[in-house]
Amino acid sequence: MINVGIIGATGYVGIEILRLLQKHPGVKVTSIVSQNFVGQKVSDIYPTLRNVFDMKCDALDIESISKKADIFVTALPHGVSKEVIPKLIALDKRVIDHSGDFRYKNVEVYEKWYGITHQMPELLEMSVYGLPELYRDKIKDAKIVGNPGCYPTCSILGIAPLLKNNIIETKNIIIDAASGVTGAGRSTDLPYQFCECTENYKAYKVSNHRHTSEIEQELSFLANEDILISFTPHLVPMKRGMLATIYGNLKTETSTSELVNLYKEFYKNEYFVRVLDEGKLPETKFTAGSNFIDISVVVDKRLNRVVVLSCVDNLGKGASAQAVQDLNIMCGYDEKTGLESPGLYL
Numbered sequence: 001m002i003n004v005g006i007i008g009a010t011g012y013v014g015i016e017i018l019r020l021l022q023k024h025p026g027v028k029v030t031s032i033v034s035q036n037f038v039g040q041k042v043s044d045i046y047p048t049l050r051n052v053f054d055m056k057c058d059a060l061d062i063e064s065i066s067k068k069a070d071i072f073v074t075a076l077p078h079g080v081s082k083e084v085i086p087k088l089i090a091l092d093k094r095v096i097d098h099s100g101d102f103r104y105k106n107v108e109v110y111e112k113w114y115g116i117t118h119q120m121p122e123l124l125e126m127s128v129y130g131l132p133e134l135y136r137d138k139i140k141d142a143k144i145v146g147n148p149g150c151y152p153t154c155s156i157l158g159i160a161p162l163l164k165n166n167i168i169e170t171k172n173i174i175i176d177a178a179s180g181v182t183g184a185g186r187s188t189d190l191p192y193q194f195c196e197c198t199e200n201y202k203a204y205k206v207s208n209h210r211h212t213s214e215i216e217q218e219l220s221f222l223a224n225e226d227i228l229i230s231f232t233p234h235l236v237p238m239k240r241g242m243l244a245t246i247y248g249n250l251k252t253e254t255s256t257s258e259l260v261n262l263y264k265e266f267y268k269n270e271y272f273v274r275v276l277d278e279g280k281l282p283e284t285k286f287t288a289g290s291n292f293i294d295i296s297v298v299v300d301k302r303l304n305r306v307v308v309l310s311c312v313d314n315l316g317k318g319a320s321a322q323a324v325q326d327l328n329i330m331c332g333y334d335e336k337t338g339l340e341s342p343g344l345y346l
């Protein structure tokens with residue numbers, strides 16, 4: 001049994017991890033940390049947990065919480081994680097982080113896109129990007145895992161087979177993606193209030209969203225050359241879910257069925273990646289509440305262009321469930337442990 005602490009347990013990502021870990025036979029949650037709810041039962045804040053998990057929230061006192069757990073999952077805002085994690089590492093703890101603070105290999109790129117000075121670039125070197133389908137072997141022994149952002153998970157896995165097989169031009173990759181409102185966390189900021197986002201659909205941070213740089217980093221590693229993309233995120237009036245529509249120019253004439261076969265071959269050993277048969281398209285309700293990513297691929301013959309549709313739950317494969325997958329890899333458990341349930345559908 002592994003003792004796990006969740007720091008930032010009272011946010012949307014943290015509470016989803018707590019929910020998933022209730023069904024995990026190899027993990028015991030021994031500390032949950034909050035900022036505003038210290039001393040309160042988490043089941044009073046999230047009553048779905050009543051009689052299931054009634055632990056009280058700890059304060060962020062590293063010395064005290066480090067005695068309670070071996071591995072910590074941090075679901076803290078960007079900039080806060082990088083203050084907390086070095087202290088856990090110094091106490092020989094392993095950490096899976098959800099912020100952007102440990103996802104980058106080049107500290108200057110992080111500092112430019114986040115507007116934050118990192119201060120601990122040497123810890124970036126030891127961190128592993130937490131996308132199991134690409135970095136499973138490194139995640140196994142990692143001290144720090146930088147769990148990917150939701151848009152990057154959805155986009156990178158959607159494009160990887162094309163770049164790895166040299167199928168598309170590396171210029172002119174376009175990603176349009178839409179996220180449910182939980183993507184912004186348990187925020188009370190005006191744009192995320194009911195009357196502001198319901199019955200509405202809008203783009204935001206066009207050409208300057210920080211995930212552009214994270215996606216570019218990983219696509220560049222896959223293609224072995226520097227890649228720039230056009231990335232446009234949108235907010236869609238749903239609680240959870242994310243769909244990315246990705247466009248790339250094919251280098252040679254290729255059919256839809258050839259590409260579907262190529263994707264199926266590429267992901268043949270990946271339980272959580274479901275490549276859909278030709279003619280089938282993903283929908284957010286098919287992945288909601290799960291660790292699955294559904295991908296379909298279509299060739300627009302007239303333009304010799306490929307259109308990939310890639311779909312995750314932003315809180316599932318886009319965050320918490322993927323962290324549980326990483327945790328399983330780090331602890332030597334079967335990757336599906338605690339993640340066996342299908343999505344929610346309704």
Ligand SMILES: NC(=O)C1=CN([C@@H]2O[C@H](COP(=O)(O)OP(=O)(O)OC[C@H]3O[C@@H](n4cnc5c(N)ncnc54)[C@H](OP(=O)(O)O)[C@@H]3O)[C@@H](O)[C@H]2O)C=CC1
Nearest residue numbers: 008010011012013034035036075076098099183185186319
């Ligand atoms: N939401 C999503 O879909 C995704 C989010 N992420 C990332 O995961 C992380 C968590 O996101 P999310 O759960 O959505 O955010 P929330 O705002 O819902 O939760 C943030 C959590 O961090 C705690 N917290 C905030 N500031 C501090 C601080 N200064 N010191 C200690 N604790 C603090 C909060 O405590 P309290 O509740 O007491 O205020 C809360 O538990 C972020 O880095 C986010 O970017 C990554 C992928 C997807």
Ligand SMILES: CC(=O)N[C@@H](CCC(=O)OP(=O)(O)O)C(=O)O
Nearest residue numbers: 098100149150151179180183184
């Ligand atoms: C809808 C919405 O606001 N989504 C968030 C992305 C959440 C996420 O996955 O990203 P990080 O972990 O990098 O914060 C945003 O666009 O900032």
